[in-house]
Amino acid sequence: xxxxxxxxxxxxxxxxxxxxxxxxxxxxxxxxxxxxxxxxxxxxxxxxxxxxxxxxxxxxxxxxxxxxxxxxxxxxxxxxxxxxxxxxxxxxxxxxxxxxxxxxxxxxxxxxxxxxxxxxxxxxxxxxxxxxxxxxxxxxxxxxxxxxxxxxxxxxxxxxxxxxxxxxxxxxxxxxxxxxxxxxxxxxxxxxxxxxxxxxxxxxxxxxxxxxxxxxxxxxxxxxxxxxxxxxxxxxxxxxxxxxxxxxxxxxxxxxxxxxxxxxxxxxxxxxxxxxxxxxxxxxxxxxxxxxxxxxxxxxxxxxxxxxxxxxxxxxxxxxxxxxxxxxxxxxxxxxxxxxxxxxxxxxxxxxxxxxxxxxxxxxxxxxxxxxxxxxxxxxxxxxxxxxxxxxxxxxxxxxxxxxxxxxxxxxxxxxxxxxxxxxxxxxxxxxxxxxxxxxxxxxxxxxxxxxxxxxxxxxxxxxxxxxxxxxxxxxxxxxxxxxxxxxxxxxxxxxxxxxxxxxxxxxxxxxxxxxxxxxxxxxxxxxxxxxxxxxxxxxxxxxxxxxxxxxxxxxxxxxxxxxxxxxxxxxxxxxxxxxxxxxxxxxxxxxxxxxxxxxxxxxxxxxxxxxxxxxxxxx
Numbered sequence: 338x339x340x341x342x343x344x345x346x347x348x349x350x351x352x353x354x355x356x357x358x359x360x361x362x363x364x365x366x367x368x369x370x371x372x373x374x375x376x377x378x379x380x381x382x383x384x385x386x387x388x389x390x391x392x393x394x395x396x397x398x399x400x401x402x403x404x405x406x407x408x409x410x411x412x413x414x415x416x417x418x419x420x421x422x423x424x425x426x427x428x429x430x431x432x433x434x435x436x437x438x439x440x441x442x443x444x445x446x447x448x449x450x451x452x453x454x455x456x457x458x459x460x461x462x463x464x465x466x467x468x469x470x471x472x473x474x475x476x477x478x479x480x481x482x483x484x485x486x487x488x489x490x491x492x493x494x495x496x497x498x499x500x501x502x503x504x505x506x507x508x509x510x511x512x513x514x515x516x517x518x519x520x521x522x523x524x525x526x527x528x529x530x531x532x533x534x535x536x537x538x539x540x541x542x543x544x545x546x547x548x549x550x551x552x553x554x555x556x557x558x559x560x561x562x563x564x565x566x567x568x569x570x571x572x573x574x575x576x577x578x579x580x581x582x583x584x585x586x587x588x589x590x591x592x593x594x595x596x597x598x599x600x601x602x603x604x605x606x607x608x609x610x611x612x613x614x615x616x617x618x619x620x621x622x623x624x625x626x627x628x629x630x631x632x633x634x635x636x637x638x639x640x641x642x643x644x645x646x647x648x649x650x651x652x653x654x655x656x657x658x659x660x661x662x663x664x665x666x667x668x669x670x671x672x673x674x675x676x677x678x679x680x681x682x683x684x685x686x687x688x689x690x691x692x693x694x695x696x697x698x699x700x701x702x703x704x705x706x707x708x709x710x711x712x713x714x715x716x717x718x719x720x721x722x723x724x725x726x727x728x729x730x731x732x733x734x735x736x737x738x739x740x741x742x743x744x745x746x747x748x749x750x751x752x753x754x755x756x757x758x759x760x761x762x763x764x765x766x767x768x769x770x771x772x773x774x775x776x777x778x779x780x781x782x783x784x785x786x787x788x789x790x791x792x793x794x795x796x797x798x799x800x801x802x803x804x805x806x807x808x809x810x811x812x813x814x815x816x817x818x819x820x821x822x823x824x825x826x827x828x829x830x831x832x833x834x835x836x837x838x839x840x841x842x843x844x845x846x847x848x849x850x851x852x853x854x855x856x857x858x859x860x861x862x863x864x865x866x867x868x869x870x871x872x873x874x875x876x877x878x879x880x881x882x883x884x885x886x887x888x889x890x891x892x893x894x895x896x897x898x899x900x901x902x903x904x905x906x907x908x909x910x911x912x913x914x915x916x917x918x919x920x921x922x923x924x925x926x927x928x929x930x931x932x933x934x935x936x937x938x939x940x941x942x943x944x945x946x947x948x949x950x951x952x953x954x955x956x957x
Contacts, residue, residue, distance in 0.1 A: 343904055343955030344455045346895060348381040351446055353891070357874050363443055364870050367393055371873035378898055380877060384443055385457040393442045394461065395629040398602045399476060402462075402628060404435045405445060406473035408452045409459035415451035425477060471628050482621040493658055500649030500657035501678035507647045508588045509699070509718050510543040511557050514550075515576045516709070517542035518563060520853075523570040531570065544718070556644055560594035581702040584679060588648070589672035592663050595644055602626060603638075607656075607664040615654050649675070680719055688751045690758055696721040704750060710736055711743055725759060728839040730766040735836055735843060735850050740767035769841040772796060773803070775832040776845030778823065788815070788823035790831045792842075795820060799840075808838035829853070889930075895953045896932045900924040905937070905956040910949050920945075921956060 352360060360380070364371060369383045383389060394402065407424050408416050418429035425432060436452065439445050445454045466472045471479060523535035530551070531539070540550045554570070557563045562576035572580075579590055596604055606622055607615070620635065627634055645651045650660035659678075663671035683698040686708075694712055700721055711733040712723035733743060740763050748755050773794045783789055794800040797819055803809050804816060812831055814822040824831050828844070829851035835842035844850045899906050909919050920943060922934030933944050 344457060345378065345381040345385055346898060346904070346953075346955045347446075348384065348443065348455060349377045349895075351443070352377040352380055357878070360877065361870050361874050364873060367442060371869040374873045374877055376877050376894065378894060385455060387457070387461060390444070390458055390461045391629070393444055394458075395627070395631055395634070396442075397438055397629070398435075398600075398626055399479075399628055400435045401438050402471075403473070403476035404432050405439045405454060405458070406462045406476050408436075408445060409454040409462055410473055412459075413453065413456060415448065415453035417451055421452065465629075476628070479625070481625050493655075493661075496652045496655055496657045497659065497678060499652050500659050501675060502649075503647055503652070504588050504649035504659065504675055505584065505679045505699075506718070507553070507556075507649075508584055508591060510545055511553050511562070511591065512580050512587065513542040513544070513717055514539050514553055514557060515562055515572050515580050518570060519572050519577065525565055525568050525570060535570075552640075552643060552647065555640075556591055556594065556648075559598055560590050562590075581706055583676075583682060583702065584699060585672040585676040588675055589668040592648055592650065592671055593668040595641065595648060595650070596663060596668070599641060604664060611656055611661040611665050613656075615651055615656055685750050685752045687753050688747060688756055688759060689753070690756045692725045692756075692759055692762065694721075694723040694725065696723075707746060708750075710738065711747075725762065726839075727762060727766045727841075728836065730763055731770060731839070731841055732836055734767060734770050735832070737850070740764055766841070771841065771843040771846075772799060773835060773840050773842040774845050775828055775835065775842055776848060777828050786817065786823050788825050790824045790826060790828045791821060792824065792831060792835070793821045803835065803838075803840060806838060809834060809840075827851075889947045892947050892950045892953060893927060893932075896924055896927050896947075899953075899955070900927065906934070907954045907956055908932075908934070908945065908950050909952040909954075910945055911951050912949075917951065 352363075355363075363369075363384070364374070364380070367384060367389055369380065369389065373383065374380050397405070403425060404421060407421055410416075411420070418432050421432045422429045427435070436445065436447075440447060444458045445452055447453070462473065517539050521535075521538075523539060524532040526532055530536070531554070536547055536550055539554075540547050543550065543553060545553060554563065557576070558565075560579070561573055562579055563570055563572050579587055582590075599607075603623065603626070606626060610622075620638070623630065623634065623638055642651075642654075645660065646653070649657055650663055651657060656664075659671050659675050662674045680698050682701045683696060684701050684704055685697075686700070687695045687697070689695065693715070694708065697720065699719060700708065705721070708723055712725045712729050715722040715724055730743070734740075743763055744755060744760060747759070773792060775790060775792055777783075778786065778788060778791050792800070792803070792814060794803075800816070800820065800822060804814055804822060812824045812826055812834055814824050816822045832842055832844060832851060833853045896906070898904075903923075905921060905923050907919055907921050909917055911917050920934075921937045922943065923937065924932065924934045925942060926933040927947075930947050931944050932947060932950070933942055935941070936943050
């Protein structure tokens with residue numbers, strides 16, 4: 338950390354007045370190590386460290402940097418907003434708005450009349466030209482790169498067809514990812530990312546490569562459709578609702594999340610150049626807009642660029658009509674542009690004698706969801722294909738459907754009626770449903786048998802088939818009677834394993850069918866400050882007692898740091914008669930509740946009780 342300076346003492350005083358939430362935000366956003374912080378003086382020195390300053394400045398736009406560097410040129414006295422406005426050819430209100438980000442990062446301070454830049458920040462900016470970064474004058478005066486080549490209307494019409502196809506494909510793929518995670522959550526590796534078996538399962542469901550899957554899950558997470566909790570990735574309640582909506586609405590949610598992930602200045606830049614080619618020329622604009630942004634900013638831009646391409650916002654760096662509407666008018670307007678360009682959703686299908694169901698177009702979300710309860714998905718997308726099996730009907734009945742309800746649903750959506758083989762399969766499966774019953778053992782019997790769940794059937798041959806079936810071997814079933822077997826696993830695990838193995842299994846009569854294991858939704862949890870940051874804030878407060886300006890602990894700590902940094906201070910002292918007097922002192926020591934300092938004016942050493950000092954102010 339840098340040596341204690343007058344600026345660090347002044348910044349410490351500023352930090353002391355901020356509430357805990359703001360201090361925590363500053364620590365996180367400025368990437369300060371929480372472990373190194375004991376009090377606000379440590380935090381102030383860390384914030385003024387050159388490496389921390391370079392990181393903070395890299396995230397500021399050219400307008401913010403120009404305002405900051407111009408204020409820095411006025412030295413420690415600072416400049417009024419009117420003076421800065423005159424130099425920057427903006428209004429005072431615009432200048433203060435441009436400085437908001439710098440103020441939030443505590444790179445500068447504002448008195449009632451002046452904007453003051455900390456000397457360490459001014460020194461960092463002054464060193465920029467030697468590093469190939471712009472000077473204050475260049476920040477003020479350098480013109481943006483020339484306008485990019487326009488996209489003509491004929492080119493845009495050609496782009497729109499490809500953009501709509503990509504938007505449809507990507508939205509459908511993410512929908513399949515959310516549905517697959519609803520069926521079974523994805524396990525996360527300790528080093529990050531999905532475990533390979535789950536990644537393969539999700540990529541197969543989405544119809545994408547393993548390399549593409551992180552881009553899709555990143556978009557889903559940005560949109561709040563999935564989240565990570567307790568080492569698993571699951572859909573959120575918002576994701577469950579989202580997947581049932583019209584395709585254009587689903588795309589709009591993804592596009593909104595993409596746009597919101599961009600810096601607001603970059604969104605404004607794209608909107609200004611919505612009729613121009615973005616592509617590689619956009620990098621020049623980003624370099625100009627973020628002079629100190631560096632490779633990290635370009636890497637983030639590249640990742641968002643890939644997502645923009647997959648969402649149909651831009652195709653090979655050229656904005657589509659959909660993308661143009663997104664950056665100029667918003668996601669709702671862009672969704673309206675997209676809607677007529679993608680296939681219309683259908684609500685009716687063809688039921689075939691081979692027990693397959695063919696959709697002549699993308700199915701409406703609600704119909705697709707119910708159809709997935711009674712049928713296996715063989716292909717999804719533009720023309721979906723489903724297959725009804727005895728197992729899928731059993732699963733649907735276990736989830737609350739009835740034979741009558743299923744037949745009525747299929748008849749209502751069918752363009753070809755309900756074929757006789759399908760009607761027979763539903764009736765026969767419903768008749769046999771419950772031939773195998775699964776339920777929890779009573780406590781005493783569970784202890785006696787060393788098991789949790791009972792499986793019973795009035796058909797001894799059916800129970801025998803289960804006991805020798807490899808698909809049910811993981812349940813470790815043990816026969817305890819001619820019509821009964823037991824397992825050490827929970828009833829939900831046993832029931833759904835048997836259903837998946839195509840047995841007509843049901844929960845015991847009078848009990849509710851348990852939810853398939855692994856499908857429980859994670860509940861939204863409040864966002865909390867990282868524990869290490871919260872601990873640092875608590876430590877800072879305990880190490881810098883908060884109170885009036887004359888608080889003894891605060892005064893003593895200031896004096897210690899001034900002594901270490903060889904800084905002169907102006908001490909305001911309350912005299913016995915109640916009056917106050919100021920002394921300009923060079924600190925020479927502190928002990929036993931008293932401070933010593935050489936009086937610059939009288940050239941003598943004074944000793945003052947800490948409790949009598951009402952204020953300390955660094956001398957410039």
